[in-house]
Amino acid sequence: MGNPKQKWTSEEEEALRAGVAKHGTGKWKNIQKDPEFNHFLYSRSNIDLKDKWRNMSVSANGQGPREKSRTPKPKVNTDSPATPLPIAQAPGSSALVVVDPASTDVLMDDSSQCVLDGKTTSKYNAMIYEALSTLKDPNGSDISAIVSFIEKRHEVPQNFRRLLGSRLRRLVAQEKLEKGPIPKPKEIRPRLSQVNSYLGGTLEEAAVAAAYKVAEAENKSFVAAEAVKEAERVAKMAEEADAFLQLAKEIYDKFGGFI
DNA sequence: ACTTGGGGTATGT
DNA sequence: ACATACCCCAAGT
Numbered sequence: 001m002g003n004p005k006q007k008w009t010s011e012e013e014e015a016l017r018a019g020v021a022k023h024g025t026g027k028w029k030n031i032q033k034d035p036e037f038n039h040f041l042y043s044r045s046n047i048d049l050k051d052k053w054r055n056m057s058v059s060a061n062g063q064g065p066r067e068k069s070r071t072p073k074p075k076v077n078t079d080s081p082a083t084p085l086p087i088a089q090a091p092g093s094s095a096l097v098v099v100d101p102a103s104t105d106v107l108m109d110d111s112s113q114c115v116l117d118g119k120t121t122s123k124y125n126a127m128i129y130e131a132l133s134t135l136k137d138p139n140g141s142d143i144s145a146i147v148s149f150i151e152k153r154h155e156v157p158q159n160f161r162r163l164l165g166s167r168l169r170r171l172v173a174q175e176k177l178e179k180g181p182i183p184k185p186k187e188i189r190p191r192l193s194q195v196n197s198y199l200g201g202t203l204e205e206a207a208v209a210a211a212y213k214v215a216e217a218e219n220k221s222f223v224a225a226e227a228v229k230e231a232e233r234v235a236k237m238a239e240e241a242d243a244f245l246q247l248a249k250e251i252y253d254k255f256g257g258f259i
Numbered sequence: 260a261c262t263t264g265g266g267g268t269a270t271g272t
Numbered sequence: 273a274c275a276t277a278c279c280c281c282a283a284g285t
Contacts (some may be wrong), residue, residue: 005269005278029261046261049278054264055277 006043008052015040016049016056025053 019031019041028046032039041049 007278026262047263050262051278051280061278085283 003143009040011040011043013056016052019049028053043117 015037016031019034019037023030023034028049032041032044032046032049044052
């Protein structure tokens with residue numbers, strides 16, 4: 001009747017995940033009110049968040065269809081901000097100890113072997129941002145420094161340096177990174193204003209939204225240098241948004257000279 | 260005022 | 273039919 005049913009967008013889901021990661025399960029109202037997530041969740045109620053979380057948890061779980069009569073909850077739940085995330089949250093969640101190939105499989109085992117492409121890419125991006133933001137080399141960190149930093153912190157394949165090299169080139173090509181000073185979200189916004197002034201039309205909204213998301217996501221990955229899990233998630237977010245931004249740029253390249 | 264569990268309806272296989 | 277996704281209600285705190 002009143003509601004045509006509003007499907008949850010991936011942005012909303014991400015916001016919800018992030019919110020739960022920060023506030024813990026059950027603090028739905030807090031998450032909804034949090035200015036950091038309210039931009040994505042303003043149209044959802046705390047109850048909606050709860051329901052969505054339930055659904056996500058159910059489908060992310062291997063096969064636990066909606067059991068009602070089963071498992072009447074053996075645990076009373078210690079109610080700590082650490083929660084049964086539907087996707088992530090590694091065994092030793094709090095520390096910097098991460099990613100050794102043996103333990104990671106616990107979270108993404110089901111789809112691990114085939115489609116790793118996108119996921120590893122995101123992971124590498126996250127590592128790069130982590131390295132850059134930690135090293136904070138004003139002249140820009142050279143590749144050796146980045147490699148050695150990451151090697152100290154993560155298990156990486158033998159050809160990692162090669163991978164990293166192409167990865168970096170790509171990021172620079174996409175202007176998500178610069179050679180020289182560390183990347184700043186601010187670098188992106190002025191660019192967009194060009195697009196805006198030329199197009200000024202329907203795409204403006206999309207472009208601004210995309211740019212804002214990229215900026216926000218990248219900005220976050222600085223803060224999240226210590227929380228690698230978060231960084232991974234954020235990197236994925238950035239990549240999604242970046243696709244949008246690319247589109248906007250292409251359009252600008254085509255029509256920018258005329259309009 | 261919020262959280263929580265149950266349930267209802269639409270939609271996809 | 274069954275499972276899933278979204279929404280709503282009523283009870284408990």
